[in-house]
Amino acid sequence: MNLSRRKVLHLAGLGIAALAAMPAQKALAAPKIRVGVLKFGTVSWELDTIKYHGFDAANGVKLDVLPFAGEDATNVAILGGAIDVIVSDWLWVSRLRSEGTDLTLAPYSTAVGAIMVRQDSPIKTLADLKGKKLGVAGGPLDKSWLLIRALASRDHGIDLATACEVAYGAPPLLAEKAMQGELDAVLNFWHFCARLEANGFRRLIGANDAALALGASGPVSALGYIFHDQFAANNGDTVRGFLKASADAKKLMATSDEEWLRLAPVMRAEGKELEVLRDRYRQGIPTRPVADEMADAARLYAVLAQIGGEKLVGKATEMAPGTYWTGLVK
Incomplete structure (x- = not known):
């Protein structure tokens, strides 16, 4: 097939323009955040909602969910830098901080046993x-x-x-x-x-x-999204984007019964079980300022340290400063 000189130049121009645009497109790619979760854990429900509705992309991040077989495996993975975020409890964070590890926590759920x-x-x-x-x-x-x-x-x-x-x-x-x-x-x-x-x-x-x-003024998030201080310092917008995506998912899950019907196969629940799981999850959505949760956790730390002793909290006599991350508001 014969092409005119003008056509050839036009196609060449398009190719050059596409090549020139590639670095810009790459630069615009949303930063990835790797979240490690138990394969069949309840955290997967919220992360599924984030991915399905594109709340991660809407907040400028790309959520990468990595399943693990057990809690010990996720702990090892975040401590080794293989993932960026896990869900665990504030007491574990405090103990590791008191021993020199820079983990910190953003509240995830007040639902407890x-x-x-x-x-x-x-x-x-x-x-x-x-x-x-x-x-x-x-x-x-x-x-x-x-x-x-x-x-x-x-x-x-x-x-x-x-x-x-x-x-x-x-x-x-x-x-x-x-x-x-x-x-x-x-x-x-x-x-x-x-x-x-x-x-x-x-x-x-x-x-x-x-x-x-025992002295708390309101529900305390037993579990939180946990990440390294250094990761948050280097990737503040990414962490904030992920936490905002989490908040968007929680807002939908708090108001939409249809969303829970969509999640039913993931949850392996139906009927009355699905309804109770939905209602108890909603009750566990944190609503208090981080400062209030932090103050109550410090009070409970004293109670737990007294009854659990060094086996539970290590040598620290009080909750480690920085256990709760306060950088959500830029």
Whole structure:
């Protein structure tokens, strides 16, 4: 096929223009932020909402979700620099900061565990747990367990760790044993509690109830998005963009029942279970200023340090400065 000189020059010009534009297009690419999550964890629900609705792109970032098999794996990955963000708890951040690691936290959720009993159970107060078989998820140093133990000690003069027949175990196993009637009560993570609630159980007391009774002025985010101070210092706009995308997703999840129907296959829930999970998730969306959460966490640290000791908090006598990130507002 013969092309005129003018056509050839025109096509050549287009090619040169395209080549010239390539560096600019690359420069305009949104910065990536790598978030490590448990493969079937509840954090995946929010991240799915961010990706599906493009909240990351709308806030100038590209979310890269990396699944991990367990919490220890995500901890190792962020400490080793393989990922930028994980979700974990403020007490872990404080301990590592006190030991020289520059992790910090932005609140993610105030949803915490609770002690669940069957609707027809005669157990009405913490004192009624004496002599009963109690399942506890998360181990003897679980923060919800320690807070509830502290409250039982203060109000009823009993140490649930010795007053009950305590069975520590994995959350799904304990939930199943509770359903089968092998436990009189179970302290489990919030989403297992929600599923139990949808299947004939009631809340005896939640960890947030204990925290409020022990001096907190409002709900404290047990979990937060965790990243390195240095990463935030070098990538402030990226961190802020990601946290704004998170806030956009939470806003949608707080108001749209249709969004939860879309998420149902990801959650592996339907019917009553889906509704309770939705409602409990919404209750856990942080609404307080970071400064207020930080002050309450410092108060709770003293309680936890007293009952959990050095095994829980290390040698630090108070929450480490900088545990909560205050750089969201530029």
